[in-house]
Amino acid sequence: MLRRMRRWLELLSLGGLAVVGFAVGIAEQLGLLDKVAPKGISTLTLIMVSGVVVVLLIELTPLRALEDIRARLAGLDIDTIAASQRRSHYGGVVEVHKRFPDDEFAAHIAKAKQVTILNTWIPNLQRLEKELEAAIVDRRAQVRIMLLHPNSMLVGLREAALDRSDGAGKTFVSTGIVDCLETLARLHRRLAKRQANLKVRVFNSQASVSVYRADGRYLVSMFLHGQLAIDSPQFEIEGTHDTVLGEQIQRELDMLWDIGRDVDLADWNRSIDMIRF
Incomplete structure (x- = not known):
């Protein structure tokens, strides 16, 4: 369930960014952006950058979990554990x-x-x-x-x-x-x-x-x-x-x-x- 919700959130974020990008491009071609306040462009840019950051955070969360797992495995002596298991389970x-x-x-x-x-x-x-x-x-x-x-x-x-x-x-x-x-x-x-x-x-x-x-x-x-x-x-x-x-x-x-x-x-x-x- 959490994985499905995360995936939908990613799709909505990316879709919203795509819509904003197309809208800004069309508005620029029509000269509509000239009528926006000087801070309007920076505001739109900030919105798009924020959206990208949100998507990246969503994508990087599983990677952080993998890094945690890798760190824990690095602290284990796999060869010693395997030898111990071989001795105890296979004689x-x-x-x-x-x-x-x-x-x-x-x-x-x-x-x-x-x-x-x-x-x-x-x-x-x-x-x-x-x-x-x-x-x-x-x-x-x-x-x-x-x-x-x-x-x-x-x-x-x-x-x-x-x-x-x-x-x-x-x-x-x-x-x-x-x-x-x-x-x-x-x-x-x-x-x-x-x-x-x-x-x-x-x-x-x-x-x-x-x-x-x-x-x-x-x-x-x-x-x-x-x-x-x-x-x-x-x-x-x-x-x-x-x-x-x-x-x-x-x-x-x-x-x-x-x-x-x-x-x-x-x-x-x-x-x-x-x-x-």
């Missing part, structure tokens, strides 16, 4: 990827001081190998790797869920774990004085999720039937101790690490054979 989830984003996680590794990977085995380990080596050598990052024990009974369960084999009588899962251990052993030899920064443990337990962590950023997936964890949707989560999901995932990492057994990468075959659960 720390910042994005969902269709599959594992190798390049994006490699970029996180390139800046991280702590890297943790939990998986049955790591099919994309070779794609991350150079970044892991640089993180340890250049920035002295701590890297922890957790894999399923290659002789665990759970290997068969995961094998059945994937319904795959390597065609040589060996299970697909066990072969993947062995390949990872060989890759990590080669990396371990190249680290020289930084070998202590790379720690590998195997576990004999049902992991609920696969986790790739770089500092406070996690990529979390599930062990679905018929597809690898890295080919499943990835939930990107931020916050190790200040988001619901971040805290829960970190507890899972800590629990699997505690129940795992160290692998001596200098002779991983012998080390694996000696591990008993």
